Amino acid sequence: MxxxxxxxxxxxxxxxxxxxxxxxxxxxxxxxxxxxxxxxxxxxxxxxxxxxxxxxxxxxxxxxxxxxxxxxxxxxxxxxxxxxxxxxxxxxxxxxxxxxxxxxxxxxxxxxxxxxxxxxxxxxxxxxxxEPWTPLRRDLAEPVEDAEVAVDVVGPEHAAVRTAVQRASFDGSSFTDERWHAMAAGTPYASARCLVGRNERGDAVAAVTVWSAGPGKPGLLEPMGVHRDFRGNGYGRAITLAAAAALRDLGASSALVCTPSSNVGAVATYRAAGFEVLPETRDQKRPF
Structure with a gap:
């Protein structure tokens, strides 16, 4: 063989x-x-x-x-x-x-x-x-607490809102409307959701995409970001809770996310949303 x-x-x-x-x-x-x-x-x-x-x-x-x-x-x-x-x-x-x-x-x-x-x-x-990475997991056996922000599930007609939050969350992001549509046409997106969180004035303040692997399997948050103009208001925790709830609705057994260990703010945000820190992982680097 x-x-x-x-x-x-x-x-x-x-x-x-x-x-x-x-x-x-x-x-x-x-x-x-x-x-x-x-x-x-x-x-x-x-x-x-x-x-x-x-x-x-x-x-x-x-x-x-x-x-x-x-x-x-x-x-x-x-x-x-x-x-x-x-x-x-x-x-x-x-x-x-x-x-x-x-x-x-x-x-x-x-x-x-x-x-x-x-x-x-x-x-x-x-x-x-x-460099080390920190994986985190939240069990979804029990209902997820309310996110306390308005949350929209993004369809094709609102792709521009989702991509704009992404670009405002990550410096150098190249996530365009065209790329959102390409992603949404992919096989994995049939079991995925894009969410946008809004504040009390209706501003789009945070966004996340969640991916199901099927009922009884761990789901994934990739990516999650908070608009740079609205940081420090708890919107990261709020959209992460919304993501966990969406994965539970899709039948996921747990929610997974992974972030560089050096990003202590992200780790703190996920922990605040009920995620448990798992043992650190490290990539391996070829020495030549």
């Missing part, structure tokens, strides 16, 4: 989204989520397909990677393949050699599940740890 590395066609993205959803579990490691692929879809289906790498053994998909950037690969691995040594060795070989078409030459980063065998092999190869 041979493990094969491939890049999917656009038509193959749907089944891969389904695989990623199947692999999500509250008891398993935090790893690449269908929503991560869904958020990337704002660049279009073809570019999304070109960013994906798939490892399979005789047609059985064992691992899915997404090049979030040319120098950053984010990996998800089937739960029963996390310790698969043959798979780990093949991924390791594909990551070490730029000619294999996974990562570019030079300094690059890999995010893999905490329990993955490939992580151990990369450390043995001399890969280093990068």
């Amino acid at each position: 041979t493990i094969r590395l491939s890049t999917p066609e656009v038509a193959g993205l749907g089944p891969l989204v389904g695989k990623l959803a199947d692999w999500q579990a509250d008891t398993g490691p935090v790893q690449l989520h269908p929503g991560d692929l869904g958020w990337f879809w704002r660049f279009g289906a073809e570019r999304t397909a070109n960013s994906v790498r798939v490892w399979d053994r005789d047609g059985e998909v064992l691992a899915i990677g997404m090049l979030d950037e040319p120098d950053l690969l984010r990996l998800a691995i089937a739960p029963d393949a996390l310790a698969d040594d043959e798979l780990a060795q093949q991924i390791e070989a594909d990551l070490v050699e730029p000619a294999r078409g996974v990562l570019i030459e030079g300094e690059v980063y890999v995010e893999s599940p905490a329990d993955a065998r490939v992580k151990v092999l990369l450390f043995k190869d001399g890969w280093n740890t990068a």
